[in-house]
Amino acid sequence: MxxxxxxxxxxxxxxxxxxxxxxxxxxxxxxxxxxxxxxxxxxxxxxxxxxxxxxxxxxLAPGTPDPGVHAATTTQADYPLPVPQPGVEYRWQPGNSDITENQATRELSAALWPLIDAVPNATPVAYDSNGQVVGAPLTASTFPSFTRRTDRIDADGVPTGYERPVYTQFHWLKFDGMIRPDVFSVSYRPKGSYEFGGASDPDNPTMPDWRHVAESCGHMEYAFRGEPGWVSDTTCAELTGPGGERIMTMGQTTVAPGGITSYSRSVMIQTPDGNLRLVQDFGPTPTVYGSDTPDIADPRPGLSLERLTELALALPAVILQ
Amino acid sequence: MTDKDTEFAQFVTERAARLRGFAYLLCGDWHRAEDVVQTALLKLYRAWGRVRTGAPDAYVRRIIATVLVDQHRLAWFRRVKVTADHSLPEEVAVDERADQRLTLTRALLRLPKRQRAAIVLRYWEDLPVEQTARVLGCSTGAVKNLTMRGLTTLRGLVTDPVLESIEG
Missing domain, CATH: 1.20.5 (Single alpha-helices involved in coiled-coils or other helix-helix interfaces)
Known part of the structure; x- marks a missing residue:
């Protein structure tokens, strides 16, 4: 066979x-x-x-574990990235969710639900791969929890021994009047394990450089899946939060060949403990499955960058380990 | 030519066509496939001293799969670009009557990309589950799940009795 x-x-x-x-x-x-x-x-x-x-x-040589990583439980441990070696290609290998519940996932999940539930004119929903809302609107008990996964860095395809924990959650958020929902996601990365801001992989500009969590700001023209003519514009602004947080807001407009336009908004916040929060709202898909004709006139994300920033700042600081 | 260059050139001679086919089955575009394979092989050249005695083939496949099974934009692009996946069964059925081989290739290209990659690695490259998991950067359980779902979808797209008997 x-x-x-x-x-x-x-x-x-x-x-x-x-x-x-x-x-x-x-x-x-x-x-x-x-x-x-x-x-x-x-x-x-x-x-x-x-x-x-x-x-x-x-x-640290690549792969040398930080001695503080496993020792600290009340302060955030540092996960310094390997010092790049010339001619070596570094690549993240995201792991599967390995811890479904710990202190951090509980705190984050408990904090996120009321923030999402309070978003006006929006309903968190379950959504299947065929593009259909399924079941009743989500509640506190059915809202997806945060999960933890372990990402590692490979150098030229060989594991370096470097690992970091990443905490993530995503769900669908349907705004009133929209026939399809937004995708809303939150992720946390620990101190030292990232570079703040956006930068693209030189060999693949639609992907972030391995040290960053987002690609470059600005204008980009590229081919996707062999299909040229994709254009992406990302407008970024850097701010300082009320507690000294370092904030970058990113609004992205992507135009596919044929002119179908989609939007996303992202906010990354580096908190005083050194950790990074990335909160993203992807606008609804502008076309129904199987069609190239948009049926949503304005598929922008339901949350403004200002509201996303407020929400990101309202999330708790947790120890990532 | 140095020894490194000679070894690398020999590897390219032996493997380039197969790698180009692998990339094509992942993206469905020969030009894109060739670009990605070239990029992957140039990265391999840089890393040749480290990976030559290991598994250079797996190294290149992993680069190709990572580029073509684009992780970063997954959430967004899956919703935008998946459209054709749901419109094709009727179209494929017409092709099937004309050319069984074309049907299978086209049906494969309509699978979601990670399912497609898992099917290609498992059944075209004949890799064991563990190696497929390493190329895709996921667990063996995820590979089995992707393979099972991919085969299920293929069975729906290609009404061939041989396919129906394949275990996921």
Whole structure:
């Protein structure tokens, strides 16, 4: 049976594959040039990073666990990112939810429900993969809880030993008058395990750089799933919160080929304990499943950046471990 | 050429076509597939000293899968781009009468991307569950779940008795 799938696909690929421009000689030449360019470019950067690591007491090799990580239970432990090594590719490998309930998930879940329940003209709902609201509106007892997962960093595909806890929750939030709901998500990342602000992966600009949680602000044109013509504009602003929090608001407009426009709003907050909160509201899908014709005239997220910021600031500080 | 270059060139000669096919089955676009494979192979060149004695094939597959099974925009794009997934069964049924092989490929390309990737890795690349999980960056249980759901959907799209007997 497996052979059936493999053989059928092989025959189809053989028949359909256009000539390839990939050659061993060309790739080797290009690879050699890029390595040379990277080495030259990284010489200065490496010196600065090493100096910072030594003076800041962060001289951790990739994979060396922070001794404070497991010791502290009343103060937030630090999860300093590995010092990048030249020519090494770092990539996060998100884990599955490994703890469904602990002190932090309980505190976060208990705090989030009343905040969402108090959003005017909105109802948290369950939504299935076929695009249908299912069941009754969510209540305090059916509202999804926060979960914890462990993310690790691989260097050139090999685990470094670096791990950090991430706490997340997402749900659907249907605003009055909208025929489909927004997606609302909250995540927490621990001190040291991220760089504040947005920055794109140089090789894949629609993805964040491995140290960041969001891609770059500004204008971006790109291909998605082989389909060119996608345009994304992200407007960012940096603020200071009432308790000294560092805040960045990000409003993103994405236009697909054909002109269908979608929107999202994000707020990231670095709190005084060093942790990061990321709160996001993705506007409703502008088209119904199976159609390229929008049936929502203005699919903007229901919560403004100001309201998202208030909500993010109202969430509690918790120890992430 | 250095030894490193020679080894790398040999790897490309032996594996590039297969990797391009893998990328195509994930994205359904030959140009995109070639771009992604080139990017992945250039990253492999940079890392060749570290991964040459390990599993360079798995390393490249993981890069390809990560780029094409885009994690960051999952929540948003799934809702926007999944549209065709639900409109295709009738279209596929017409194709099936004309060309069984085309039907299977097109049906595969209509699966949600993680299900598609799991099916391709398990049944086209013939990888065990554990290796598939490493490529996709998920648990073995998740791979089994993705495979089962992917096969279930494929059975709905392709009315072939052989497919119906495949266990997820």
């Amino acid at each position: 497996t052979d059936f799938i493999r053989d059928a696909l092989d025959r189809q690929l053989d028949a359909a594959a256009p000539p390839s421009g990939l050659t061993s000689g060309g790739l080797t030449h290009l690879g050699r040039r890029r390595v040379l360019r990277k080495r030259l470019g990284l010489t200065g950067v490496t010196a600065v990073l090493l100096a910072a690591a030594v003076t800041g007491g962060l001289a």
